[in-house]
Amino acid sequence: MDFSKAYANxxxxxxxxxxxxxxxxxxxxxxxxxxxxxxxLVVMSGDENKAGLVLAAxxxxxxxxxxxxxxRAFNIPLHPELLIVPPRMNLYIKYQMRILEIFRRYMADxxxxxxxxxxxFGDLEASWKxxxxxxxxxxxMIQEDVYEELGVYVTIGLAVNPLLAKVAMDxxxxxxxDLFASWDYADVPDKLWPLQLTDLCGINKGMEAxxxxxxxxxxxxxxxxxxxxxxxxxxxxxxxxYMHAWGVDRSMIRKQGEYKPASxxxxxxxxxxxxxxTRAEILTVLFEICEQVCQRLRKVGQVGSxxxxxxxxxxGARGGFSxxxxxxxxxxxxxxxxxxxxxxxxxxxxSIVRHVGVxxxxxxxxxxxxxxxxxxxxxTIRDDALDDVIAKIRAKYDFSAIIRARSKTSGGTALERAGxxxxxxxxxxxxx
Numbered sequence: 001m002d003f004s005k006a007y008a009n010x011x012x013x014x015x016x017x018x019x020x021x022x023x024x025x026x027x028x029x030x031x032x033x034x035x036x037x038x039x040x041l042v043v044m045s046g047d048e049n050k051a052g053l054v055l056a057a058x059x060x061x062x063x064x065x066x067x068x069x070x071x072r073a074f075n076i077p078l079h080p081e082l083l084i085v086p087p088r089m090n091l092y093i094k095y096q097m098r099i100l101e102i103f104r105r106y107m108a109d110x111x112x113x114x115x116x117x118x119x120x121f122g123d124l125e126a127s128w129k130x131x132x133x134x135x136x137x138x139x140x141m142i143q144e145d146v147y148e149e150l151g152v153y154v155t156i157g158l159a160v161n162p163l164l165a166k167v168a169m170d171x172x173x174x175x176x177x178d179l180f181a182s183w184d185y186a187d188v189p190d191k192l193w194p195l196q197l198t199d200l201c202g203i204n205k206g207m208e209a210x211x212x213x214x215x216x217x218x219x220x221x222x223x224x225x226x227x228x229x230x231x232x233x234x235x236x237x238x239x240x241x242y243m244h245a246w247g248v249d250r251s252m253i254r255k256q257g258e259y260k261p262a263s264x265x266x267x268x269x270x271x272x273x274x275x276x277x278t279r280a281e282i283l284t285v286l287f288e289i290c291e292q293v294c295q296r297l298r299k300v301g302q303v304g305s306x307x308x309x310x311x312x313x314x315x316g317a318r319g320g321f322s323x324x325x326x327x328x329x330x331x332x333x334x335x336x337x338x339x340x341x342x343x344x345x346x347x348x349x350x351s352i353v354r355h356v357g358v359x360x361x362x363x364x365x366x367x368x369x370x371x372x373x374x375x376x377x378x379x380t381i382r383d384d385a386l387d388d389v390i391a392k393i394r395a396k397y398d399f400s401a402i403i404r405a406r407s408k409t410s411g412g413t414a415l416e417r418a419g420x421x422x423x424x425x426x427x428x429x430x431x432x
Contacts, residue, residue: 007185010248014124014135017165021153023118024056027095028085030151041083042067055087092117095150102145106131106138110254121162123253136182159183163201163249167192171199188247193220200244219245267359268292275314276353286344289358290336297331297360298391304360305329307339312355321347331366334383
C-alpha cells in the first residue's frame, strides 16, 4: 500500500504523550534521595498490615516482587529492602505543576492537555521550530528538563496525532532504554497492527471478547473488517474502532480544552479503612457521603431525581450490592439520607462492609423549592434554609467546619476524609 497517498488528507502534527514513570513511587524515592529505578518502594493508602491498597510501586518493586498498582497489603511479599510509605497527594500535585511549568516553556497553554496527574499531551506543531531542529529534538529537551530539575523519569511517545502518540508511549517507548518512541502513519502495519486488541484506546475486556467472536485477535484484524458492517452492528463507535485501527485520529488538543461535558450525575464513594459490621456504623458513613453529595449538588445549583447506592463487602464476603431508586427531585441532605437508608435496609444482608458509594442522577437546575405533599411546607422550607447555611459555611472553610454529631462516633469518617486529596492522604504523615 502507498501510505503517502492513503493518509494524504489526514492531519500531521507534532503531538506527544508523556507519562511519569511510576509517578507517586518516583516522587517518594526522590524525596528520600533514592534512585527511583533501583529502589524497592510502594506507596500504600490505608493500613499496611491489613487491606491497604497499593497506589504505586517502583519499577524494581514491580519487577522483583511482582507488585502492581492494584495489589492489597496482604498480597505483598516480605522483603528486607522494601519501603512501604503513605501517600502525599499534595506533594505529587506540586511535582505535576512543576512538570506543567516545563511544558509551558515550549508551547502555549492551549497546546497542553492534562490527561491525569501523571500523564499529559502536548502539541508542538506551532512552536518546535523556535527551540530545535525537529520535534524530536524538542521532546527530548522536555524529557531532559524534567529529569534534571525534578529527578523524574518520563516516557514519551511522539506521533502525528494524539492516538498514535499515546499507543507509541504505552507499547513502544516504555520498552526502550531512552524511554522514547516516534511513530508515523507508515509505522501502522508494523507497529500498531500486531498489538493486542486492548492496546487500542477504548477496547476493554468485554469489547475484546466481542471482537474475538468476529475473528479478531489483533488490531490489524479490526483494520481489515468491513467498516459498514461494523457501523451497522456497533454504531458510531464501531466505525471509530475501525479508524483507530488504521491509526486515524482527527482530534486536536486545542479543541480538547474547549469541550466541557455535561455532568449527568454527582457522586462520592469511600473505601473504608477497616471492617464495618454494625448497621449504625455503616449508616453513619452512608449519611456522611449523602451530605457530601448534597454539598456538591448545591455548589453547582442542581437537583437530582435518581439515587444510587453501592455497598462493597469485605474480603471473604461475596461482592456487595448496587441499587437505585427514583426520588422526588432534591438536593436536601435529609431527603437523600432517608432514601439511602431505605435502599440499604432493603438489600443489606448483614455482611461486613468495606466500601460505600452514593450517586445522584437525572440532574436538572435547582429552580424553585419542590414541596412535599407528605410534609408540612414550613418544615421543608426550614430544612432547605438550614442546608443552605451549612453549605455556605463548608464552602467558605471546609467540610469539617460543621459536622453532624454522628460523625464524632466510632463509625464517622468525615473528619478523617476532610484532610484527604483525591481520596488519599495529602500530607507527610499519611494514614496511620
